[in-house]
Amino acid sequence: MAYSSPMFQQLNGLSSNESKLARAFPLKAANESPQGFNLYGRFAFAGAVCCAITHGALTPVDVVKTRIQLEPEVYNKGMITAFRQVVAKEGSGALLTGFGPTAAGYFLQGAFKFGFYEANKAALIDYLGVETATKNRGAVYLAAAGVAEFFADIALCPLEATRIRLVSEPSFANGLAGGFARIAKEEGLRGFYSGFGPILFKQIPYTMSKFYFFEVALEALVKTTGKKKEELAPSTMTALNLGGGVLAGFAAAFVSQPADTLLSKINKTKALPGETTTSRLIKIANQIGIRGLFGGMTARFVMIGTLTAGQFAIYGDIKRVLGATQSVELAKV
Template identity: 65%
Template sequence: MASIDVEALKPVPAQITGLQLYSRFALAGAISCAVTHGGLTPVDVVKTRMQLDPLTYNKGMIGGFRQVIAKEGASALLTGFGPTAAGYFLQGAFKFGGYELFKRQAVDFLGYETASQNRTAVYLGSSALAEFFADIALCPLEATRIRLVSEPTYASGLVSGFTKIVKNEGVGALYAGFGPILFKQVPYTMAKFAVQEKVVEFIYNTMVDKKTASNGVQTSVNLGSGVIAGFAAAIISQPADTMLSKINKTKGAPGEGTVTRLIKIAKELGVRGSFTGVGTRMIMVGAITAGQFSIYGDLKKTFGATGGVDLA
């Protein structure tokens, strides 16, 4: 008598779709961004100090760590942790959840064949739209973080810093850096997702069989592709990142608009000044992006969110 394959008789779990699916994408993205950005707060503190005061903090990343610790104590390296974790939790939800959603919308609109043939354009467009909405959520918390890092005595934390800015300067001050943050984050995210997708596609087409790859191999692919994507994203967005730090350091002069301030800052910085701290930021963003894609990939499996669009 033939043996019965018990595993084959087990019901196949239904694949989740719609709001259930995209809310899980969003949660996975929120956790991955909050963990990685929050964990690298000390590096971000040093990078921001190098951008805001390059004459003092001119000894590189390791030297910058030593300077901050010697001057303010080790606890200063965690300045801005609250707004960083909270801001990037929200941003990650919109960014990753939105990216998956807009990719699906592109397939529904264009058809799978056309979307696949033009997948680089789909990656770029989907990531740009997702980042726009993510930045609306991120901007107020990023403004608070930069103020706390640039002025350590300004407030004791997220809530007090946020409240003080609104009370003294109005809600508009929280969005003074919205232009620069878009200029920074949209190209950053476009490069991040498009490069990561292309690197993953290359690896699975030439080096690894995706169908038989173990979970560990898939995590390694996400890590490696994330590092490369992070380097590309850091270089592209560095000038805007420097301007964002500058514009959020202090409030503008009476009657001075955001555009006027940005033009003035750009002239003061010049090309060389715009790339101050780029080496430190490449290390930071490479680590952040690698961590995000590996955590995001693992959490999607944990949450059962496996119904995303694969255009490759």
């Protein structure tokens, strides 16, 4: 990707003439910091690690949330009781069911999501111009996140389908490799992507909300310090990233909850002959109603609020360690 404006010429490894745009978004010299694909590769790696760690660590919560969604008649006494029910019935090891596909799937998804978000945001600002982009920065955040998540979901969907099958049917296979191989053999590509529509319906609004609310919340939190972002201590920035992540996580969890429930339901069973994904979604939604669509909301608030806060804190710290601190931030203007 080649940028034409002076603001981004250094990202292409080119020299930059001094200008108002360059001063608005100062970048270090090319020999002092990563640029171009090297820079965005670091963003992608930081995103992959933060997503794999947070989603993997919260596998037990995800297992319980999925059970509540799939069997509300059994797990109907709250999250804590559901934890106890799962352990009593299947042992504590059941809480780690699907850990392999969860960590692997979200490693890939995180790389695409965070890497493309940063690249898309920069490209949009380059296309619109700084002034227009700044005035419409909410739209820039939403568009950059939505496009990034679409490509991220292509990578995530097969592993997410495997995870849900393992959680909903503990006897289905022995871990990631076995589950993946069985779905490939018995159902083919359709089996992996039967939930692609629902996962887009879930993940795109979730990611758009997540990045939008995080950017807005972080901008407000930084203002309360009375300092510019680059003047804040690393520990302060970690704390602000955590706070902004919690707020963004709660908003994103609520927005995407109905689609998350439908995704769990549609991946539990195979499609009937002649049944389309759309018809299955409509049938499931009619069967469970509004209350059913929001089943497991408490567990998801805990899960999404925690992992979103953790993601942005870890992401920011890894970027700093890797020297990848040149992402364009409209709030600075």
